[in-house]
Amino acid sequence: MAVTSEISADGRKLTIAIKGRFDFAKHQEFRDAYEELNPRPACVVVDLKEATYLDSSALGMLLLLREYAGGDESDIRVVNSNPDVRKILGTSNFDQLFDIN
Amino acid sequence: MERLWHLQQTVLQQRDLIAEHNDYLLNEQRVAKAVFDRVAHSGCLDAPNIRYLQSPYALFNGDLLLAAYTPSGDTHLLLADFTGHGLPAAIGAMPLAEVFYSMTAKGYGLAEILREMNSKLKRILPVDMFCCAALLCVSAQRRCVEVWNGGMPDGYLQSDGQRTALTSQHLPLGVLRAEVFDHATQVLPMLPGDQVFLLTDGVIDTCGPDQQLFGVERLERVLDANRHPLQLIAEVEQALRDFQGLARDDVSMVQITSQLPQPFGVPAIVYSDSGQCSPLDWSSSFEFRAPTLRQFNPLPYLLQLMMEVHGLRAQGAVIHAVLSELYSNALEHGVLGLDSRLKRDTEGFAHYYQQRKERLATLKSGFVRVSLQVEPIGDSGRLLVQVEDSGAGFDVAKVLARPLDLDRLSGRGVSLVRQLCPAARWAPDGRSATVEFSWGGLA
Numbered sequence: 284m285a286v287t288s289e290i291s292a293d294g295r296k297l298t299i300a301i302k303g304r305f306d307f308a309k310h311q312e313f314r315d316a317y318e319e320l321n322p323r324p325a326c327v328v329v330d331l332k333e334a335t336y337l338d339s340s341a342l343g344m345l346l347l348l349r350e351y352a353g354g355d356e357s358d359i360r361v362v363n364s365n366p367d368v369r370k371i372l373g374t375s376n377f378d379q380l381f382d383i384n
Numbered sequence: 385m386e387r388l389w390h391l392q393q394t395v396l397q398q399r400d401l402i403a404e405h406n407d408y409l410l411n412e413q414r415v416a417k418a419v420f421d422r423v424a425h426s427g428c429l430d431a432p433n434i435r436y437l438q439s440p441y442a443l444f445n446g447d448l449l450l451a452a453y454t455p456s457g458d459t460h461l462l463l464a465d466f467t468g469h470g471l472p473a474a475i476g477a478m479p480l481a482e483v484f485y486s487m488t489a490k491g492y493g494l495a496e497i498l499r500e501m502n503s504k505l506k507r508i509l510p511v512d513m514f515c516c517a518a519l520l521c522v523s524a525q526r527r528c529v530e531v532w533n534g535g536m537p538d539g540y541l542q543s544d545g546q547r548t549a550l551t552s553q554h555l556p557l558g559v560l561r562a563e564v565f566d567h568a569t570q571v572l573p574m575l576p577g578d579q580v581f582l583l584t585d586g587v588i589d590t591c592g593p594d595q596q597l598f599g600v601e602r603l604e605r606v607l608d609a610n611r612h613p614l615q616l617i618a619e620v621e622q623a624l625r626d627f628q629g630l631a632r633d634d635v636s637m638v639q640i641t642s643q644l645p646q647p648f649g650v651p652a653i654v655y656s657d658s659g660q661c662s663p664l665d666w667s668s669s670f671e672f673r674a675p676t677l678r679q680f681n682p683l684p685y686l687l688q689l690m691m692e693v694h695g696l697r698a699q700g701a702v703i704h705a706v707l708s709e710l711y712s713n714a715l716e717h718g719v720l721g722l723d724s725r726l727k728r729d730t731e732g733f734a735h736y737y738q739q740r741k742e743r744l745a746t747l748k749s750g751f752v753r754v755s756l757q758v759e760p761i762g763d764s765g766r767l768l769v770q771v772e773d774s775g776a777g778f779d780v781a782k783v784l785a786r787p788l789d790l791d792r793l794s795g796r797g798v799s800l801v802r803q804l805c806p807a808a809r810w811a812p813d814g815r816s817a818t819v820e821f822s823w824g825g826l827a
Contacts, residue, residue: 307468339467339516340467342467343467343511343512343513346514346559347511347512350511374537374552375516375552375555376534376535376552380555380559
């Protein structure tokens with residue numbers, strides 16, 4: 284699986300891990316990872332440790348996730364991005380919307 | 385045997401269907417492109433100081449390049465890149481082009497144009513679509529360039545052997561709600577002959593045979609090696625070809641050279657009235673106070689009002705340039721008390737505009753007053769414009785004694801006004817300026 288997800292024991296934290304290229308091909312898998320969870324997790328971690336590349340449609344997918352998780356109220360962390368991926372997140376200034384480290 | 389025959393029939397049918405759909409799609413794209421080209425190419429991309437490279441099908445890969453003159457002869461340039469490809473990307477481009485052209489023609493600044501573009505895109509695009517964009521105002525008269533970059537790769541200002549990166553400082557357009565959108569721009573000195581180069585990420589993300597990306601370092605090596613600015617785009621194109629041997633279809637680049645406008649050869653704004661009703665005898669006075677000055681640009685409205693006087697339309701560009709200078713002098717040096725000597729070098733320039741932003745944001749008092757008086761004189765007539773401010777004034781005799789120096793970065797306002805409007809007068813205390821424009825036999 285290129286997109287795997289895991290819920291913490293208390294159900295409050297969802298971790299979604301991406302493997303390989305994060306692009307439009309992962310659209311459906313990425314949505315499936317967070318939609319229809321009940322209860323909705325309070326916090327989402329997007330783990331990009333094994334993501335090699337991220338394109339603008341992946342940025343769009345992150346925006347969809349943010350909307351789903353409560354927009355300005357959402358708590359989303361994007362972690363473990365490699366330098367190339369971080370550069371793309373930086374150019375788009377997505378750190379204004381997501382907690383990126 | 386019969387099953388095979390049926391199978392073949394189905395395959396043939398499907399082939400024909402696919403071919404038909406494909407023709408249909410291609411025709412739709414052709415028509416859409418023809419419509420779009422009329423909208424997108426109504427500007428000044430063909431001006432001699434602008435060079436660009438764009439795939440003929442850029443529209444369908446989400447790249448958009450627009451250029452237009454402002455009423456005072458500056459150039460607005462937009463390079464944008466929508467997320468996604470195909471029709472969805474093309475749809476957003478249309479309103480963006482409309483906003484760009486109509487607001488530029490009416491004299492709006494980058495801040496207002498950006499706010500309008502952002503809120504329009506936010507309203508019409510789905511959440512996961514947005515538009516990376518770099519928007520410039522290149523002013524050869526004011527010796528500067530104003531830049532906003534949201535999500536585009538670094539652009540480059542090349543000035544006399546020096547290169548300054550124009551780095552993205554904002555989220556792309558169409559992401560943030562209007563209330564939190566940040567239209568703050570950077571202003572940098574840019575002399576006539578200096579150049580700005582912008583590109584889309586298709587350039588640096590071009591993939592080589594071994595999955596390596598072309599990248600910023602290779603691009604900067606091409607910029608370093610460049611000797612003739614006019615060859616730059618061709619050299620980058622060649623480097624991309626050498627790197628991969630396969631051209632991507634979503635590579636866009638543009639280069640603009642700062643160039644003084646040909647003595648206001650800017651096409652006049654086209655008005656849709658019959659020319660029969662023109663107000664010829666009136667006066668009006670406006671006082672813009674602190675809370676208004678903080679966030680509102682009155683120039684487009686004032687210009688529009690003055691252009692109702694048909695006799696003045698031929699001079700619209702000069703009137704706009706003069707009024708813009710008088711207004712920004714009154715606001716920046718008068719009300720905000722900024723010292724134009726700061727603008728002597730690049731660092732000072734940045735400092736000046738930082739202070740401008742800070743002082744404006746916290747402005748509590750002060751005003752700029754604009755008085756307009758139009759009077760008919762036989763078949764001719766004249767317009768008097770007076771701009772006053774609440775600031776401390778300046779030593780008029782001293783400033784006017786300085787030669788009209790065209791190459792100085794600081795103190796551009798007064799010399800520009802004097803060049804464009806030799807009859808300009810300043811009150812001895814430096815708190816008000818008056819200019820006059822005549823038409824008919826008086827001009």
